[in-house]
Amino acid sequence: MPNIQSQTQVAHVTVRLYTALRAIAGEDEVQVEALNVQDALTALAKKYGPEFKDSLFDSQNNIDLRFYRIFVNKEVLTPETGLSKQLKDNDLIQIFPPVVGG
Numbered sequence: 001m002p003n004i005q006s007q008t009q010v011a012h013v014t015v016r017l018y019t020a021l022r023a024i025a026g027e028d029e030v031q032v033e034a035l036n037v038q039d040a041l042t043a044l045a046k047k048y049g050p051e052f053k054d055s056l057f058d059s060q061n062n063i064d065l066r067f068y069r070i071f072v073n074k075e076v077l078t079p080e081t082g083l084s085k086q087l088k089d090n091d092l093i094q095i096f097p098p099v100v101g102g
Contacts, residue, residue: 010035011087015044016094024052037072038083040093056095069096 010033022028025048034040041063045053057063063070063083070077071094072085087093 008035011089011091013040013087013089013091013093015040016092018095019097020055021052021095021097024048024055034087036083036087037070037077037085037093040087041083067098070094
């Protein structure tokens with residue numbers, strides 16, 4: 001009989017924060033435990049509070065992947081791949097906020 005628990009094992013990952021999110025968190029890198037990217041970002045929002053959450057999530061607790069660039073290792077997440085991407089131990093999540101200018 002297969003071990004279902006091993007298919008949903010929590011991963012120990014590193015998240016790198018840049019610009020405004022780094023300023024809010026007060027650090028540029030943090031370790032979290034999560035099943036997928038959504039879980040990791042939700043854990044960060046809980047850890048760093050409402051200002052962090054409001055900077056990253058919209059009013060329906062979604063992140064617009066056309067707005068933020070989120071990488072897992074060297075793979076950019078798109079609306080098609082989504083935040084449900086499963087994580088493995090030692091994965092690196094990088095959150096790049098939008099760049100504006102003119």
